[in-house]
Amino acid sequence: MTKVITENLIDLNIEAEDKLGAIRVLSNRIEAAGRLYDGDGYLKSVIEREELTTTGIGFGIAIPHGKCPHVKETTVAFGRLTNYLDWQSLDGQEVGLVFLLAVPEECKGDQHLKIIASLSRKLIHQDFRETLQNAKTKEEIVNLLNGTLAAVVA
DSSP: OOOOOOOGGEEEEESSSHHHHHHHHHHHHHHHOBSSSOOOHHHHHHHHHHHHHHOOOTEEEEEEEEETTTTSOOOOEEEEEEEEEEOOOOTTTEEEEEEEEETTOOOOTHHHHHHHHHHHHHHHSSSHHHHHHSSSHHHHHHHHHHHHHHHHHH
């Protein structure tokens, strides 16, 4: 089974002017990794979902996501923004850490919701958030996140 996140799905220095720019950078990484059938179709589904309600969950974190037929395999991309962005977050804080989820439409159950729940349970802990914020290498983040998400995507 392919890991849900790999080093090529991580960008530790995203420069974006708005949340759509940040989403686009991570979506391009997912597409470049060969995990999408149609990059434009996937990006459109994420933007449509984002327009329904904010995916800024608080603590400076956003988890935009798309569950659609344009996704080959469940994937999580992660990015750290070089400047915090307004994401209309639930707590009013600007976002500096972004997780972009890509889930195939045919996935049984609510796998994307389980991933979000699993991440959220970890992200409420300041030490976990600080590890993501301060990690020097992509490998550190891959190990941290694959450990967190292994049971959910197995």
